[in-house]
Amino acid sequence: MNCILGIDGGGSKTICIIMDDAAKILGRGEAGASNYQSMGIEAAQSQIQSAIHQATITALNHINNINIIAICLGLAGVSRPEDMEVIKAIVSKLQNSKDILPITWELQPSHIVICHDALIALMGGVGDAVGIVVAAGTGSIVFGRNHQRETKRVGGWGYILGDEGSGYKIAVAGMQAALKAYDGRGKPTSLVENLQQHLGLERMENLIEVIYRKGWGVKEIAALAPIVDQAASEGDKIANSIIDEAIKELVIATSTVMDHIFDSNQVVEIVSTGSIWLGKCGLRERFVNSIIDQYPLVNVIYPRYEPAYGAGLLALKALSGNW
Template identity: 60%
Template sequence: MDCVLGIDGGGTKTVCIVMNAEKEILGRGETGASNYQSIGINAAFKSIELAIENAVIEALKTIKSLEVQVICLGLAGVNRPRDIEVIKKIVNDLQKSHRLPIMWELEQIIQPDNKSNNIIICHDALIALVGGICRDVGIVVAAGTGAIAYGRNHQGISKRVGGWGYILGDEGSAYQIAIAGMKAAIQAYDGRGELTSLVDVFTNHLQLETIEDLIEFVYRRGMGVKDIAAFATLVDSAAVDGDGVANEIIDDALGELVKATFTVIDAIFCPHIPNPSPQTIRNDDFEIVTTGSVWKGKSNIRERFIKVINQKYPYIKVILPRFEPAYGAGLLALKQYLQKSDSKAAH
C-alpha cells in the first residue's frame, strides 16, 4: 500500500504516523527526543528510526506491506542549511536501515538545493500549524517551554515571530514566566521589589529553608530549561489567588503573545494596510491555533488572549488543535504525494 510518513521530532519526544491516501492513520509510534543539537546525531537517528519502526509495526497489523512515497520531518531547531544537511543524511540512512520493514520510494541522494519531490524537511512550527488547523494557512501560537508565533498565508508566504530560545527571547513562554516569578520573589526578599506571595510560594514548593536557597537549587543542581519552565504553574496559581506581582507577570506574558500574533497578522494577512479594519479579515480567511502548556493555566490567559484578538479582529477564530503536529507532517507529505500523482497522470 502506498503510504506517507509524518514525523514530529523535538527536544522531548518523537512521534511518527503512517498515513494512507484517505488521511487515515494506519500506525503511530512514539519515542524520546530527536533534537540532534542537544542529544547528538546518532541518538537523534535512533529515536527517529524507532518511532518509524513502532508506527510501521502497528500499521502492518492491518495491511500486508508499506511503500513509503513521501516523508515529512518537522523538527525543532531546523533553520540553518547545516541543519538541513544533517537531516538529509539521517533520511538517507533510514532508507538503508534493516530494522524498518519498508519499501522506500524516496530519493537516495537529495540535491543540494533541497528540492526533493518526496522528502520534506521543515520547522516544527509548520507541522503544528497544519496539524492544529488541518490546512497550511493560518497562525499557530505556541507557548510552552518556549514560545513562537508562526503564520502562513494563502500565497504561501510565511512569517515567524519569536522562537529565539530561552536566552535571546521566548517571551510569553513558561520559562520566562517562571524566571520572572523567581526574580520577583528575590527582589521582594531584598526589599527592592513589591511584596509578593511568590517568596513563600517558591520557598514552600521547593522545600527551602529560605528563598536564599534558591541559588543552590537553580545553579548548583543544574536545573534545565524544562525544569525551570515547570515552575510557571506556581506563578499562574499565585495570580489566581490574587497576588498582584504574579498577575503582572501573567499580563506581561499575555501582552507578548498578543504582540507576536498581531505582528504575524499585519505582516502576511493584511500587509501594506496601516490600520486594517475588522472587515479586512474575514473568518473564512484563516484560524489561529494555540498550543502549549501556558494556555492551560488557571489564570484564563487563553480566554483573555481570544478576547483581545477578537476586539480587533472579531471574525478570526481561535481554536484548540484538531490534531497533533505529526498528523500535520502527514498532511504535508500527503499533499506532496497527491500533487506528484496528479503530475504523473497528466503526462
C-alpha cells in the same frame, strides 16, 4: 500498501504517524528526543528510526506490507540550509537501513519534506497550512502562513534571546519578583511563600542552590510556571502582572505575524499550542479577548490534530504536488 510518514521530532520526544494516502492513521509510534544539535546526529537518527519502527509495527496489525512514498519531518531548531542537509542525510540512511519488517521505501526527492516544528504544529493544529500557530510551552514562537504561501515567523529565539510569553519566561519572572519582594525592592507577593513551599526551601536564599547548582535546565525552570499561574488565579497582583506581560508579548508577536501576511479584516484561524494555555488564571481567555479586539474576524482554536499528523498532511500535500 502505499503509506506516508509524518514525524514530529522535538527536544523531549519524537512522534511518528503513519497514514494511508487518504490521511487515515494506520499507526503511531513514540521515541525519545531527536534534537540533533544537542544530542548528535546518530542519536537523533536512532530515535527517529525507533519512532518509525513503533509506528510501522502497529500499522502492520492492519495491513500486510508498507511502501513509504512520502515523508515529512518537522524538527525543532531546523531552519538553516545546513540543518536541511543533515536531515536529508538521515532520511537517506533510514531508507537504506535493513529492517526485518515488510517495509519498502519509494521516495522521490520532492516527496521528502523537511521543515521546522512550527509549520507542522500549524498544519496539525488548523488541519491546513494556512493560519497562525501561537506555540507557548517551555519556549515560544509564533508562525503564520497565508493562502499565497507567504510565511512569517516571530520569536522562537530561545530562552536567553527571546521566548517571550513562554513557561520559562513566566517562571523566571516569578522567581525574580519573589526575590525582589524578599530583599525589599518589590511589592509583597505570595510567590515567595509558594516557591519556598513548592521547592522545600528553608530560606529564600536557597533558591540559588536549586537554580544554579543542581544542574537545572530550561525545562526544569519552565516547570515552575504553574506556581505563577496558581498565584495569579488566586488574585496575587504581582503574579497577575507577570501573566499580563506574557499575554502582551504573545499578542504583539501574533499581531506582528497577522499584519505581515494577512489583512486585518480577514478570517484567520489562530491555533494555540503548548502548556501555557492550560493554566487556571485565564491567560488564554485574556489573550483571545485582546486579539479579537484588534482583529474581530480571527478565530482562536485549540489544535485539531497533533503536529505529527500535521507532518503527515504536509507529506500528502507534497505527494499531490500541492506544496
